[in-house]
Amino acid sequence: MFDLFAGVAVIASLLVIAQRNPIYSVLLLIASFGALSGLYVLLDAPFVAVIQIIVYAGAIMVLFLFVVMLLNAPHEMTEEDIEHPLAIVRSGATRLGGLLALALVVELVWALTRHGGESGVFGNAAVSSVAAIGRLLFTEYAFPFEVTSLLILVAMVSAVILARREGGPDAAPAGLAEPDLSRAPAGTEGDR
Amino acid sequence: MPTLNDYLVLSAVLFAIGTAGVFVRKNLITILLSIEIMLNAVNLTFVAFGRALGAADGQIIVFFVMTVAAAEAAVGLAIVIALYRHRESLNPDSFTVLKW
Amino acid sequence: MLLLIPLLPLAGFLVDASFGRRLSKSIAGGVACAAIVASFAVALAAVFRLVALPPDARAIVEPVYTWIASGDFTAAFTLRLDPLAAVMILVITGIGSLIHVYSTAYMQEESDGEFARYFSYLNLFAAFMLVLVLGSNFLVMFVGWEGVGLCSYLLIGFWYQKQSAIDAGKKAFIVNRIGDFGFVLGVLLAFVRFGSLDFQEIARSAATLSPETTFGTVSLITLLLFIGATGKSAQIPLYVWLPDAMEGPTPVSALIHAATMVTAGVYMIGRNAVLFSHAPATLTIIAIVGAATALMAGTIGLVQNDIKRVLAYSTVSQLGYMFLAMGVGAYAAGIFHLYTHAFFKALLFLGSGAVIHALAGEQDLRRMGGLRKELPVTYWTFLIGALAIAGVPGLAGFFSKDEILFRTFANGHRLLWVVGLFTALLTAIYMFRLVFLAFHGSPAPAPARPEHPEEEEPAAHGAAGHGAPHGRHLHDAPPAMAVALIVLAVGSVAAGYIGLPASLGGGDRLAAFLAPSFTVAERPADAVERSVEPGGDREAEAGEASRGLEWALMTASAVTALAGIGLAWIFFVRSRTAADALVARFPGVYRILSRKYYVDEIYDAAVVQPIRIVSEDGLWQGVDVRIIDGAVNGVAETVGGASAWLRRLQTGSVRAYAASLFVGVVAILGYYLWR
């Protein structure tokens, strides 16, 4: 089961960054999120799994999808990219980035595996009851919770301001940014 | 039965994929997507550790991360839209005027 | 309690300065007047408390806070009220209040903002002056010293659209700077010499010394301090700013440039009487300078045609008197004259202000005349003032001036005494020339506009609404002014009697009251006979020995005054031709006098031009442009070149930055894994 989800997640993520068409990237990312939520279920965190779907797949990704459709995003590597003055720098940065990512994964895996890593199955009992999580969230983490709500508010306002067309009332994306944004607290409110 | 280490390795791989995406891709939206991948990799780590320690805190952190991700996505995309209106392009390298 | 005295005007200043623009005239003026009057009331209360104390322990000390504490040196912001300071604060707040009231009427034509600005300055001045007087050490005094200088600058240049006013303001400020330079040096030297800045401690340690026969440190200190005094109090050589200061509004001239600020120098010397009395050389210099100033200013005053300038020069010469008194060690007499002079000179200035106000800004004596009928109040009060300053027996001026002359004579400065007497004559003459020209005779036919507009006061422009400047329906001083005038007139009659000399049956109470201030508070045994004590033993000795002499001198000065008045009458009332004849007789003298001995020109040639040349050609073109700018630009170009090369790193491509950042991440992670 784990292998299935993990495989899906990795392959989907790889395809996300391999895709030329942003729409597909978004959809594949959703797929990978689905796999991740499956992993959360395996980790006895069904609540997180559901929230993952609701917030990430249901809200954030929709927002991405909207923007992609709205801008009708051009596929990459058009001529103007080629003869872009910074073509060399960019491709250099690209290659370098790829290498670095490779180095990072090697390093991380090595770091995790060189001492045999955290072997053994999970010993402790899982905390999967929503009630427990909610209690913790609203007692110990009450302050951070409120702060995040503030963060959301700020983000909402700034999104509206940023995406508004000069002069006229705020443009469609801003208008659409609102619902997706406020969804995040709605998702976390759902578990009270 | 997968061990904690498997989860950690998986999240490491995902994280690396995300970073690679940030560098390899030349489309702002895809770059944002890659960032989301990285965030999720981190989330996975949190949940896995929480599970291993038998504590709910890991899951709670995930909620906060998600909130941040939502905010980041909204603002980032708003910026992308503004930029696109300005330059008719999503290539981060075509926004290099902010220098000198 | 003492703190309140300067604090109240300061509060008034803050209010007017912050909200003045939005306040109506009545409120702004009301605030200012209320502040200063309240301060006067507090001052009165304080003085009563002081008088209640036993004579030899008359001092109220009020430490506010420790201002500076570095190493073993501490400068406390402490206020100290002793008899000398008591007299001063009464003069400042009392006359200050009157002038505030007067100003509310005088400045009526200003716009609200300007009005508020004026009163805020006035209050600020009062606050600083009180600090100056109440300060118990040189540092605090210096704060007030500089503060009043600033206020005087602000108020002289109050009409900042007027070039002459601006210049006058700058002149006053710069000349004062020169004086302050000396003052600061003196203070520093005093600190080096006595290791303290507190007046009491300096006096105490000075009292233990023997008076310097040669020109020593103490003499140097006192001389430097005296230079500061000449700056503030317009003595030779630094008196040149005061006549120009008449560009300011007349009440300002009355308050700052006649009654209070210009006497700061005198006060400062009185405050350090003990110190000065240990430097005979300086004292001599002071006496001579004072006498010379008195004489010179008096002679110039004879021929000036601007009513205010005449008064200005008379102020200078009266200040000369005070310094003369200080010089001969008659501190009490000097302060006494300072105090009476405050009354009648303020009165005279305010009177002239009333005249100018009535004549819609006319200041030229030659265009006045016959105002006696139109301005009765002004006339009578002004006349009283003139009599008082001329030294007619029975009025304030007589007693104080006579006291000075007597002390001068009694202390054996015969020559100075002659000069003083002659100056008294001059005083009488120019004052009554003023009176006769302005108020008697026939109204001179004059053009509606004076020839030199820079001498007229914009303040009075609005008053032109009262018809032509010489329209025959002139309005007398409005109530606010009249009140001030009358009170001051009463003052200048009565003020003298508290200093009534023993010879006239009054036991010279002021001198007795002031005495402790000029000696060491608790006197060390050995310092008893050394500390010069004008009020005390000299008085006693004068009591028996030279009662007759005093009488003689008194009659002499009285006669002189009357003679002066008579001469003035002959020249300017009976036959004006006589004056012109005299002028025709000695044209050279007249030119020299009317050009004020060419002092301004001399200064310009001797000081200003050289400095300008040096600074323009040498410092500006040479040092600044070549060396400093060269260095700065050189550095800038170097950096510019370096960054021009470095900026290639800044591609502006976000991902390039991210990559560089990420290199670091991988590297560090790798390093920690490697270990």
Place this chain on the structure above:
Amino acid sequence: MPASTTLVLAQIVLTLFVFVMLLNSAAIMVYVERKVAALLQQRLGPYLVGPKGLLQPLADVVKLMFKEELRPAAADWFLFGLAPVISATCAFAAFAVVPFGAETTFFGLIPEGLRLQVADVNVAILVVFAIASMSVYGIVLAGWSSNSKYSLLGGLRSSAQMISYELSYGLALASVLVVANSLSLTDIVNRQAGAWWGVLPRWFVFLQPLGFLIYMTAGVAETNRAPFDFPEAEQELVAGYHTEYSSMSFALFFLAEYINMVTVSAVATDLFLGGWHGPFLPESLGWIWFLLKVAAILFFYVWMRWTLPRYRYDQLMRFGWKVLLPVAVLNLLVTAAGVLYFGA
């Protein structure tokens, strides 16, 4: 054979059964829709095919099946094909966690009791919610991929609408589960068993009348039904996001819409109307009550559709954001306060 195997078998059978039933329900709903419409408009409606036109849906299906599958040349073929699948899948998946009857052994047919429910998840409500939020993609992708302005507008509109109303939807759910103090639909239903004072059934609709209204309204918007049917506002957008679709792929959207209706109604029944609990019938036959309730709600939907005119789009949005959402939040807060006060 061993009990476990029978259980598994039973479970599989049950699942298939539910699947088929949902398909049928869609078919039935088509019929009902047209009949009720006719009723409300005082005409006959379908009556030719079969007795009283009962076979009309079948005819429709056949027609749709044999139609040609058209596909715009400029369309993104993959997504174009994917979109209807997504909506249909979501529609079916959402029902998976909905219990529609008490535990039963099918008259001793199987050894131990079996919940009449495809999958019992302890966070069932959230699952419903999550799947509902996923169903946006079907529409959005359909709108975008068919590369036609009508479709695109329809898609954008409908998704914006669904997103906006999901908030109120979620908050209504939240208020219910605050009362029920559980996320499992089964628990919620069981909490509604019995009656107050023997007469008034313990349905949450009586504790949460406002919540119920909000839920129903949001549900209508979620399913893009009149008066909120902007995605296919014929007058403005031809047929909205499925303008370009034909044949089976269109049928899938069609299916999805009706199944969504059913799901919403079923969830409403479980949440507010006491699920299968009802008088006169033994627990084992509770599913009858369940069906009745669902049918009632569905009828109500159809009724509304043919009665109310369509809103204007901005009105819809304003209503969603400025009326429904605040009310929902308020309701949640009041509920929470009440629970806190009365200790549930």
